[in-house]
Amino acid sequence: xxxxxxxxxxxxxxxxxxxxxxxxxxxxxxxxxxxxxxxxxxxxxxxxxxxxxxxxxxxxxxxxxxxxxxxxxxxxxxxxxxxxxxxxxxxxxxxxxxxxxxxxxxxxxxxxxxxxxxxxxxxxxxxxxxxxxxxxxxxxxxxxxxxxxxxxxxxxxxxxxxxxxxxxxxxxxxxxxxxxxxxxxxxxxxxxxx
Amino acid sequence: xxxxxxxxxxxxxxxxxxxxxxxxxxxxxxxxxxxxxxxxxxxxxxxxxxxxxxxxxxxxxxxxxxxxxxxxxxxxxxxxxxxxxxxxxxxxxxxxxxxxxxxxxxxxxxxxxxxxxxxxxxxxxxxxxxxxxxxxxxxxxxxxxxxxxxxxxxxxxxxxxxxxxxxxxxxxxxxxxxxxxxxxxxxxxxxxxx
DNA sequence: TGTACATCAGTGAACGCGCGTTCACTGATGTAC
DNA sequence: TGTACATCAGTGAACGCGCGTTCACTGATGTAC
Numbered sequence: 001x002x003x004x005x006x007x008x009x010x011x012x013x014x015x016x017x018x019x020x021x022x023x024x025x026x027x028x029x030x031x032x033x034x035x036x037x038x039x040x041x042x043x044x045x046x047x048x049x050x051x052x053x054x055x056x057x058x059x060x061x062x063x064x065x066x067x068x069x070x071x072x073x074x075x076x077x078x079x080x081x082x083x084x085x086x087x088x089x090x091x092x093x094x095x096x097x098x099x100x101x102x103x104x105x106x107x108x109x110x111x112x113x114x115x116x117x118x119x120x121x122x123x124x125x126x127x128x129x130x131x132x133x134x135x136x137x138x139x140x141x142x143x144x145x146x147x148x149x150x151x152x153x154x155x156x157x158x159x160x161x162x163x164x165x166x167x168x169x170x171x172x173x174x175x176x177x178x179x180x181x182x183x184x185x186x187x188x189x190x191x192x193x194x
Numbered sequence: 195x196x197x198x199x200x201x202x203x204x205x206x207x208x209x210x211x212x213x214x215x216x217x218x219x220x221x222x223x224x225x226x227x228x229x230x231x232x233x234x235x236x237x238x239x240x241x242x243x244x245x246x247x248x249x250x251x252x253x254x255x256x257x258x259x260x261x262x263x264x265x266x267x268x269x270x271x272x273x274x275x276x277x278x279x280x281x282x283x284x285x286x287x288x289x290x291x292x293x294x295x296x297x298x299x300x301x302x303x304x305x306x307x308x309x310x311x312x313x314x315x316x317x318x319x320x321x322x323x324x325x326x327x328x329x330x331x332x333x334x335x336x337x338x339x340x341x342x343x344x345x346x347x348x349x350x351x352x353x354x355x356x357x358x359x360x361x362x363x364x365x366x367x368x369x370x371x372x373x374x375x376x377x378x379x380x381x382x383x384x385x386x387x388x
Numbered sequence: 389t390g391t392a393c394a395t396c397a398g399t400g401a402a403c404g405c406g407c408g409t410t411c412a413c414t415g416a417t418g419t420a421c
Numbered sequence: 422t423g424t425a426c427a428t429c430a431g432t433g434a435a436c437g438c439g440c441g442t443t444c445a446c447t448g449a450t451g452t453a454c
Contacts, residue, residue, distance in 0.1 A: 004451090
């Protein structure tokens, strides 16, 4: 092998990382292959040595970006270990997350676009959403029944994603009041009978 | 005036209607001016007699489509007068709405794309979201304080939008179980202390 | 240890296509006489 | 009442541009001798 073992995998990871940020900031269609490669400090021709198509890259972003954004949201929470569902929702529904789609949640930044995508994109998308639901459910009190935990995880994740999507559509002042209301709503919903 | 008074306004409305459906089904960037005009049974050249640009049309869609989709969701509820917030959320979080973005909620279908749009798009977007929040708050029990109503409207709308966005990213079987959970979550959250 | 070689990651020019937009034109209509 | 005209909504060919993708090539590297 004429190149260091890990070289190609590292370059690929750099492309996925650059694409994940650019897509979340500007949308899938607004960011071209050339722009992504420029951000990864490469030239556009090399792209097809790593991916079969732009769609193939989008599928890779869906499979790999959520881990990054969860780490970024955990940092915002100031935590290294997974926190409770309420802590997660509170950090997620923050003005910081609203203002920074490029390092935030993929579903809130690109959900509808990804849902309209090819099977290759939808398959990892469904898997990542289910994974997120399972983890949220697991972070709820073990005194609750599995059915209640599943229900609360579903409702909480819906509030999180919808809260950020809507906040990004509002003016800044309106948005922070709105986010505060959604945080309080989730707090109340998770507190009852607990 | 060589043409009937209402003629041009009617044609314009036909274009906005066709665009609203096509955009919600396939996304803003996936639908061209030519395709929209074809759906409105016109040729693409005539477009610029009605709109200054494609962006201008998107702004018109944001200003005018929500009224249509609210009517369509009210029909799903089987109601002519505005129902309670819980009835609205229940109809919104239905498999039918999930399966039909083209006649459903604009925010759930295009929220992130619109939020990334020009000022001309964002201005009506923020106004329509606030309008939706006000109406939801108004449909809650008058025994609740205005602050609580605002909070519950915010949380409920977040659940609605996030619920549909996420459901559209799941497989069909997973999605209907997920929507059922979100409906139950909203029911519980709106029921307490009421 | 030093050198020639094979490998393959990355380069950059070029392609074909579809898009948003423009514009000279057509023809259906209400109005003036 | 009938006809010539002015208006303007809609037509369709054409434009320039940026995109995803291809491909012949370059050159940095590990290996064989």
